[in-house]
Amino acid sequence: MTEYDLAIIGGGPGGYVAAIRAAQLGLKVVCIEGRGALGGTCLNVGCIPSKALLTSSAKFAELEKLAVHGIEQTGAALDVATMMGRKDKIVGDLTKGIAFLFKKNGVDLIEGWARIMAPGQVQVDAQTVTAKNILIATGSEPAPLFGVEIDEVAVLSSTGALALEEVPDHLVVIGAGVIGLELGQVWSRLGAKVTVVEYLDRILPGIDGEIAKLAQRSLSKQGMKFQLGRALRKVETTDAGLTLTLDRVGKDREETLEADKVLIAVGRRPVTRGLGLQEVGVVTNERGVIQVDGAFQTSVPGIYAIGDCVPGPMLAHKAEEDGVACVEMLAGVSAHVDYNTVPGVVYTDPEVASVGQTEEALKEAGVQYTVGKFSFMANSRARASGHTDGAVKVLVAADDHILGAHICGAHGGDLIAELVLAMTKGATVQDVAATCHAHPALGEAVKEACLDALGRAIHA
């Protein structure tokens, strides 16, 4: 029987990237995955399928806007099955790609659900795996809403909303977070009436408030409806479909909404059940989040954890960073993750991208800052492509270092990379502003926002 250096539980972006990096560093690695496919939530039922559907639905929505270009189109028809087939093929190809990378790097794969029996010992069905160290990378799953049962037919989680066979008449989305907005926009573009119900009085909690407002304005203009300050209390099935009862937050009043589908997107929770954590003494908090130290070690020596099941944002790229840093430290290489420079992107149109501190957080912390802003309306490439909604906003310290950067606009998820690099490397707004940006390009809005922070924007 092989004695491994590292047994990784979970083959999502955290686990599979850690496995490959550990193998590169010369460790003998096994990855254990029970889903039947590598890639975790992100590849199978999250980031990738949602991006495939966002792309397809954007093309469908674009048809209506072609007349202004002098292009007439008639007779366009929607075939949801073909759209879903394309999405499934992309997912299948990518998951097989990871299996290939495992082979190439000499990572062993065991298919099945793992349970930790003791430090250094993992049980997968009848097989016992022994390893010097164990890494838990089991990710997260949709958080349930008390009293609401998800059947993936009428009451959906993100998994069900990624696999509908036809366009619903009225989709109600509970939660104006990342998942609710991305999947809400998919079905809205394909012709559904979409109402987003949100507990708070704003969308996208955690995102800079001004940028979130710009996003809401643009999404509303495109047809999505928002009902803020409302919490879902119950869902009843009637002959006509679903009746949702909503509480008006702080108002002792109820309202009802009729829908044929409802998507519950109120957050995610770590997957730590069934792993035997309690029995081996791995400490979790009341929400199942595993407590780790700076080297990702849990309360039990030799057992490590990364990604969505430890504190921090539940993002694929954060899990990857965790995984790489964890195995590098195990292999004796110094490593570090700077959580202040982990970007977040919502892939709606317009995209919402952010890194670092929000203006609200800086105010609350009493930090002095300057704001630099530039609207895409004043960017020539945005005008030429018709993507003028949104703006770039930078929050800058007295010494010109960037404290936070926020973008609402087309390709915001790509544009933010420049500001993430600037923050990571300690570049100032002066440095970004002094960098030559191609013209005409959306990236010029980033440069202009930095110039604005210095009081010298050219096109504002």
Ligand code: NAI
């Ligand atoms: P979220 O935490 O982003 O948003 C959930 C929203 O639901 C919040 O605004 C909350 O106030 C609201 N809410 C909670 N209970 C409610 C109730 N009873 N009635 C009405 N509203 C209620 O969670 P979401 O969208 O489910 O995403 C989960 C995780 O997955 C996030 O951590 C996100 O970062 C990650 N993710 C990231 C993506 C990306 O990077 N593009 C895509 C999809 C998910």
